Amino acid sequence: PQFLGIRSCWLSMSPEPSTHQTKPPKVQNLIGGSFVDSQASSYLDVINPATQEVVSQVPLTTNEEFKAAVSAAKQAYPSWRNTPITTRQRVMLKFQELIRKNMDKLAMNITTEQGKTLKDAHGDIFRGLEVVEHACGMATLQMGEYVPNVSNGVDTYSLREPLGVCAGICPFNFPAMIPLWMFPVAVTCGNTFVLKPSEKDPGASVILAELAMEAGLPDGVLNIVHGTNDTVNAICDDDDIRAVSFVGSNTAGMHIYARAAAKGKRIQSNMGAKNHGVVLPDANVDATLNALLAAGFGAAGQRCMALSTVVFVGNSKSWEDKLIERAKALKVTCGTEQDADLGPVISKEAKERICRLIQSGVDDGAKLLLDGRNIVVPGYEKGNFIGPTILSGVTPDMECYKEEIFGPVLVCMEANSFDEAIDIINRNKYGNGAAIFTTSGAAARKFQMEIEAGQIGINVPIPVPLPFFSFTGNKASFAGDLNFYGKAGVDFFTQIKTVTQQWKDIPTSVSLAMPTSQ
Ligand code: NAD
Helix, strand or coil, X not given: CHHHHHCCCCCCCCCCCCXXXXXXXXXCEEXXXXXXXXXXXXXXXEECCCCCCEEEEEECCCHHHHHHHHHXXXXXXXXXHCCCHHHHHHHHHHHHHHHHHCHHHHHHXXXXXXXXXXXXXXXXXXHHHHHHHHHCCHHHHCCCEEEXXXXXXXXXXXXXEECCEEEEECCCCCCCHHHHHHHHHHHXXXXXXXXXXXXXXXXXXHHHHHHHHHCCCCCCCEXXXXXXXXXXXXXXXXXXXXXXXXXXXXXXXXXXXXXXXXXXXXXXXXXXXXXXXXXXXXXXXXXXXXXXXXXXXXXXXXXXXXXXXXXXXXXXXHHHHHHHHHHHCCCECCCCCCCCCECCCCCHHHHHHHHHHHHHHHHCCCEEEECCCCCCCCCCCCCCCCCCEEEEXXXXXXXXXXXXXXXXXXXXXXXXXXXXXXXXXXXXXXECEEEEECCCHHHHHHHHHHXXXXXEEECCCCCCCXXXXXXXXXXXXXXXXXXXXXXXXXXXXXXXXXXXXXXXXXCCCCCCCCCCCC
């Protein structure tokens, strides 16, 4: 009942922009259990990338409002950490049910603000939902250890305790999944949380927060502040925030890693990628080409685990023609259209950047086998669309190879041998993921053993692990040492306390020597 009073306008609002609406709605912050309008002097437009319509406006939260959010989280912490773990789990149990019930609403919001197809938006939500389901078993995940009788009458045990106020900073490309990687794990461990969604698509975070509160999350346990660099810097600098979870680009990630660490915080920072798919000539042709298309062009290439680089080994290069044919058949249009395969990229600036990187490939001598830059999508002429693009004959020194493109662009390279392909991948600075397509078990095993990337796919194009494992990017794709979700995620949001107890008659003699096992 209390929830109904504080409900923000998002769940009841039609996700389709109304023609009668003169002013787009302002996205609210969530502070201490209430959705509140910001007193910010500046707002940014949240733009539908398929139409350029302004969906809403997001505030650059004031410092006072930010402080109020942290203070609400700090105040909520003592009673939330003392709430039985079973009660905290039950909130997640209800939360996952509410997410399922609101899937369509969430997906429509994601497609409207982010551009990905509705089907892909469902996948975005579902992969986050799985983390919520996993958090329902937190009592087991958070269990401590016990060794009886470490000395006569003395036992030692360890407890995993929450940290206090934690914060999360999100990217634009998975508006539901990434917030759900963060706060469900943090709060079920007993922490309270301040979330900073991406300023480009904040709507899904707001809807999820409404649902979490409806599920029974007490006031102040989850707070949302919108904004950009200043809000992020305030999070890094705040003395009451104990841990920061970040996902996004390397520029922001390394800045946050350094700035928050200078304040003694723990940080997990998932960053950029350049994921390679190695194709051996013995691979199944159809399955491999379909996997390359799905992982290269799905979500218009805006996935950190997109397979953006193909390394054809030996004569598998001859499959390029078929790849082009199939890529041409993909339907590029607004994500709400039934038959859409890929939607627009997030912004005009992103489109310009991607087009510039494609051109740099051409200028550096790569062959543009398929050019999606000048695509016009009927009915959505203003959208930031780029059609599937394929660059061939790319070499490691080219800018289009060195930079993360983050668009629907497949960069194709050639290797004369399998060893050469492995060498190309290992020399790349990123280490998020790599996949191999082969029918040879020996080759697959060699790949698994020798590749320096955190997530390996063997005939699997986007090997993002489910939440009983962790998301394990490495090299320049990750900074920190405790990964997102899975066991490492629980470790990240908890600290260990070790208790040594003695229950026996107190010895009568005094010894000042270091205690040893007796
Ligand atoms: P981004 O770094 O531009 O933004 C991410 C967040 O950081 C946003 O909330 C933004 O407001 C903030 N931010 C941006 N620049 C900042 C700065 N200079 N100082 C302080 N804060 C700043 O990233 P994006 O464009 O939203 O997302 C795309 C990137 O995220 C890609 O590089 C992609 O590979 C990466 N990503 C990685 C993973 C992973 O798990 N490794 C997952 C998804 C996305």
